[in-house]
Amino acid sequence: MSLASLLGEADRALAAQDFTRAQKLLREAALAQPEDLSIFLKLAGVSRAIGQFGVALDAVHRALSLSPLDFTALLMRAGLLDRAGDPMAGEAWGHALAQKPDGQLPPQMAAVLAEGERRHAAWLDAREQRLEAAMAVAEQQADDEERKRIARFRSNALRRTRHFHSEPTHFHFPGLVEREFHPRTLFPWLAELEAETRIIVAELEAVMSAERAELVPYIQYADHLPLQQWRPLNHNADWTAIHLWKNGHKVEANSRHCPRTLELLERLPQPVIPGASPNAMFSLLAPRTQIPPHVGINNGRLVCHLPLVVPAGCWFRVGAERRHWQRGEAFIFDDTIEHEAANPTDQLRIVFICDIWHPDLSTIEREAIAALIAAEDGVSAVGL
Incomplete structure (x- = not known):
C-alpha cells in the first residue's frame, strides 16, 4: 500500500x-x-x-x-x-x-x-523551596549584598530571571564588572547627594519657572540614523530634559539657577571627556509614557538617578531587576545593560541624572577612554 x-x-x-x-x-x-x-x-x-x-x-x-x-x-x-x-x-x-x-x-x-x-x-515553587533549604546555611551568613546576589543566582538557576550583559552601542571597555544596579557601598557620596534632595528640588523649581530655561526633548538625533531603539521618543516632548551639563558643555541658561547642585556635582567622579561628558540633567517623563528597552553608548561610565518628583507607581527596570523610584533614594546602574522605564500615572515624573566613572577603572584607563572618545568627537549626537 x-x-x-x-x-x-x-x-x-x-x-x-x-x-x-x-x-x-x-x-x-x-x-x-x-x-x-x-x-x-x-x-x-x-x-x-x-x-x-x-x-x-x-x-x-x-x-x-x-x-x-x-x-x-x-x-x-x-x-x-x-x-x-x-x-x-x-x-x-x-x-x-x-x-x-x-x-x-x-x-x-x-x-x-x-x-x-x-x-x-508548582514544580518551580517546590524546586525553589528545595534550593533555599540547601543554601540556607550560606545565606544566613551572608551580608545584604551577598544575599541579594545569592538570591539572583537561585532565581537565574530556576529561569525565573536570566542574566543580562553590558552591550554598549559604541564603546566597550573589557574586563569591567557587569552589574545591573551597583552596590551603594562603592559610592559613599550617595548619602550626601540624597541629603541635599530638598535643595535640589528647590533649584529644579527655580529653573522650571525661569523665563530663559531650556527644556528640550531628551532624545534628539537625525531621523536617518540607525537607532531604532529610540524612534518612538525621538524629538518627542513626552520625555524632556533640563540639562545642567550636556556632552561636556555647561548649559548656562539652566545651570545658573542651580548653584548648590553644581557644587555637589564637582565632588562626584564624573568623566571629563571633550564632546561627551560630564552630563547632568533633570529628566521629565510625561504622564502615561513609557521609555522602551534600550542600552547606552559606553560601559566605562555608570549613571546615577536621584528621584525628585515621583508619583507612586513609576518604575525602572535594568536587566531582570525592576525598582520603583522613591523620592530622595538614589541608585547607580549600568545603562549599557538593557533598561526601560515607565510613568503609568497622571502626573509628571522628574529624576536628577548624572554620569560617573565605572569604579573598576584605573586613572590610566580613564585617561585612555577619554582620549579615544574625544578623538571620535564624543559621539555628541547621542549623549547620555
Whole structure:
C-alpha cells in the first residue's frame, strides 16, 4: 500500500474511532516515511487514546528528534510524563511553555497549556523551596549584598530571571564588572547627594519657572540614523530634559539657577571627556509614557538617578531587576545593560541624572577612554 493510501486509511479509521487499526496503519506509514513529523504526532495521539502511553512517548520522542522545538510535540511529551508521574514532567512543561506560539490557541490546546502552566509553577515553587533549604546555611551568613546576589543566582538557576550583559552601542571597555544596579557601598557620596534632595528640588523649581530655561526633548538625533531603539521618543516632548551639563558643555541658561547642585556635582567622579561628558540633567517623563528597552553608548561610565518628583507607581527596570523610584533614594546602574522605564500615572515624573566613572577603572584607563572618545568627537549626537 502506498504512503498516501496508508494515511488515507488511517484517517478513515480515526474517524470511525478504530484506534487500534489507525495505530497499525500509522506505524506502517512511519516506517515508509521516517522523516515526517506529522505521522509521529498522529501515532502519539492514537497511542495515547488507547492507553499505550509508553508507545505514545516513544512516538513523541521520534517527532522531537526531527523538530526539537515543536510546540505540539513538547506539549504532548509534558502531558505524557505528567500522567506517568515522571519527575521530569515539571521541566518538560517549562520546555513546552518556552515554545508557545503567538496568537490564540485552539480551545483544547489552550486548556492543556493552562494546566501545564499550573503544573510548571508548582514544580518551580517546590524546586525553589528545595534550593533555599540547601543554601540556607550560606545565606544566613551572608551580608545584604551577598544575599541579594545569592538570591539572583537561585532565581537565574530556576529561569525565573536570566542574566543580562553590558552591550554598549559604541564603546566597550573589557574586563569591567557587569552589574545591573551597583552596590551603594562603592559610592559613599550617595548619602550626601540624597541629603541635599530638598535643595535640589528647590533649584529644579527655580529653573522650571525661569523665563530663559531650556527644556528640550531628551532624545534628539537625525531621523536617518540607525537607532531604532529610540524612534518612538525621538524629538518627542513626552520625555524632556533640563540639562545642567550636556556632552561636556555647561548649559548656562539652566545651570545658573542651580548653584548648590553644581557644587555637589564637582565632588562626584564624573568623566571629563571633550564632546561627551560630564552630563547632568533633570529628566521629565510625561504622564502615561513609557521609555522602551534600550542600552547606552559606553560601559566605562555608570549613571546615577536621584528621584525628585515621583508619583507612586513609576518604575525602572535594568536587566531582570525592576525598582520603583522613591523620592530622595538614589541608585547607580549600568545603562549599557538593557533598561526601560515607565510613568503609568497622571502626573509628571522628574529624576536628577548624572554620569560617573565605572569604579573598576584605573586613572590610566580613564585617561585612555577619554582620549579615544574625544578623538571620535564624543559621539555628541547621542549623549547620555
